Amino acid sequence: MYSSIQLFITEDNNGHFTQRYNHLRNVLFNLLDTPVKSTHHIGGTRHFMYPTEPILDILVGVNNLHDVTSLDEKRLNYEGLYRLHHPYKKK
Numbered sequence: 001m002y003s004s005i006q007l008f009i010t011e012d013n014n015g016h017f018t019q020r021y022n023h024l025r026n027v028l029f030n031l032l033d034t035p036v037k038s039t040h041h042i043g044g045t046r047h048f049m050y051p052t053e054p055i056l057d058i059l060v061g062v063n064n065l066h067d068v069t070s071l072d073e074k075r076l077n078y079e080g081l082y083r084l085h086h087p088y089k090k091k
Helices: 016-029 065-069 073-078
Strands: 038-042 057-061
């Protein structure tokens, strides 16, 4: 997390976010025993239709939800990736 608010951006002239996405996509597909089946670059840095924070959002596809738990959190963290998840509330 940043201690100060990041400035919004409106364009990516040098293709930094596309290059960064392609690099991280390769990292995700090459993790040992990865359950990752697909990745998608989503969010503001994908289309720049509105001012956005300089954050790269990646949606990861797996065969089933149980596969998500097999993503090794330590290996992801070592690569600089952090999994965001919401708490599950039983009914």
